[in-house]
Amino acid sequence: MSEPLARLPGAMQSGQLMTLGVMGGGQLARMFVHAAQAMGYFTVVLDPDPVSPAGWVSHHHIQTDYLDEQGLAQLMQRCAAITTEFENVPSGALYTLGSQRFVAPAANAVAVAQDRTLEKAHFVRCGVACAPYAEIHTLEQLHEVPEALLPGILKTARLGYDGKGQVRVATREQLQAAWDGLQHVPCVLEKMLPLAMECSVIVARGADGTMVHFPVQRNVHREGILALTEVFEGNVPPTLVQQAVASALEIAKTLNYVGVLCVEFFVLEDGSLLVNEMAPRPHNSGHYTINACDQSQFDLQVRTLAGLPLTQPRQHSPAIMLNLMGDLWGGAHLQIVPDWAAVLALPGTHLHLYGKLAARKGRKMGHLTVTAASPREAQAVAQEAAKLLGIAAF
Numbered sequence: 001m002s003e004p005l006a007r008l009p010g011a012m013q014s015g016q017l018m019t020l021g022v023m024g025g026g027q028l029a030r031m032f033v034h035a036a037q038a039m040g041y042f043t044v045v046l047d048p049d050p051v052s053p054a055g056w057v058s059h060h061h062i063q064t065d066y067l068d069e070q071g072l073a074q075l076m077q078r079c080a081a082i083t084t085e086f087e088n089v090p091s092g093a094l095y096t097l098g099s100q101r102f103v104a105p106a107a108n109a110v111a112v113a114q115d116r117t118l119e120k121a122h123f124v125r126c127g128v129a130c131a132p133y134a135e136i137h138t139l140e141q142l143h144e145v146p147e148a149l150l151p152g153i154l155k156t157a158r159l160g161y162d163g164k165g166q167v168r169v170a171t172r173e174q175l176q177a178a179w180d181g182l183q184h185v186p187c188v189l190e191k192m193l194p195l196a197m198e199c200s201v202i203v204a205r206g207a208d209g210t211m212v213h214f215p216v217q218r219n220v221h222r223e224g225i226l227a228l229t230e231v232f233e234g235n236v237p238p239t240l241v242q243q244a245v246a247s248a249l250e251i252a253k254t255l256n257y258v259g260v261l262c263v264e265f266f267v268l269e270d271g272s273l274l275v276n277e278m279a280p281r282p283h284n285s286g287h288y289t290i291n292a293c294d295q296s297q298f299d300l301q302v303r304t305l306a307g308l309p310l311t312q313p314r315q316h317s318p319a320i321m322l323n324l325m326g327d328l329w330g331g332a333h334l335q336i337v338p339d340w341a342a343v344l345a346l347p348g349t350h351l352h353l354y355g356k357l358a359a360r361k362g363r364k365m366g367h368l369t370v371t372a373a374s375p376r377e378a379q380a381v382a383q384e385a386a387k388l389l390g391i392a393a394f
């Protein structure tokens with residue numbers, strides 16, 4: 001960072017000159033930084049990693065732990081408002097920041113989203129159905145688990161993402177072994193459900209209570225990780241669209257949420273809709289909004305943080321987003337370079353790479369969004385791109 005910028009009092013607002021901060025330096029923070037900078041804001045990222053995707057592109061990078069007092073003090077000194085890019089930022093850090101700065105989403109909302117038991121209790125409070133489950137904090141609770149929850153998925157209450165911290169169990173013996181393997185941390189056991197499809201809704205809510213939302217996204221997961229998202233008319237039955245949007249808005253409103261929130265849903269084989277989980281931030285299933293909507297989920301994150309008006313975003317093109325996982329690079333040494341030129345020769349392709357230096361199986365390295373004039377065309381191009389990249393057909 002240049003010296004003049006270092007002297008800039010972060011909390012000072014003169015015209016558009018305001019500095020926005022983000023906890024976490026992954027790809028979501030990177031895309032937030034891009035959106036904030038496009039609107040003229042200075043940005044500060046706090047992330048312990050010296051080579052984070054957002055650290056590369058932000059005006060300033062504070063390289064400390066999330067709970068480091070000096071790091072947090074610096075962030076508050078430099079920034080007028082602070083957001084978060086992942087739910088596992090310790091909520092204590094957000095409480096500290098929130099005592100002196102505008103923080104969105106607020107620490108208490110993030111605390112609910114980062115704990116599956118609190119999250120499910122919130123869904124119940126909102127009258128939105130979720131998968132049958134039992135809390136497992138003690139051995140007694142483990143023994144009392146109803147037979148009807150098996151086969152099920154044992155999920156750690158905290159710190160899970162991309163299918164991590166989850167074990168599929170068919171019997172009580174497997175359940176016991178799985179809980180032993182997870183070191184007896186608090187968990188929930190969820191009944192394994194027959195899924196017909198999965199979808200998500202991204203909502204933005206301003207400090208004045210204004211709410212807007214993106215269309216319902218249809219998501220395909222592979223090995224517990226989002227593989228692709230399809231968004232166009234008819235991707236999800238219309239009655240479910242209404243229900244999913246209404247549920248997501250209710251979940252945000254009842255939490256008194258400020259910021260961008262994603263709610264994930266299961267559609268069962270019998271056609272019923274259940275809420276799965278929520279993320280207190282922009283979401284992988286909303287990356288298509290950068291290229292297919294008149295405002296992206298990151299634009300709305302900036303607006304909610306800076307106290308700017310929210311208007312309902314409009315999708316202007318059917319879209320399919322393919323996640324580009326580390327597998328495409330052939331492992332840690334990046335020995336394969338995917339043939340981007342061949343992919344970009346297809347019409348309506350938008351390549352986003354996150355600047356990660358090491359590829360690992362299951363690591364999100366980037367995404368490709370295909371926009372087209374019609375859903376059929378988007379599907380044809382996305383299938384072709386998937387074939388060129390070695391991604392399984394869908």
Ligand code: ADP
Binds near residue numbers: 131153162191195225
């Ligand atoms: P994460 O925090 O890793 O995203 P999720 O709870 O969303 O955890 O689980 C990841 C994926 O695993 C889901 O998107 C879904 O495909 C599958 N899954 C999770 N819970 C269930 C369930 N109860 N029944 C069937 N599939 C499930």
Ligand code: MG
Binds near residue numbers: 264277
């Ligand atoms: Mg999930």
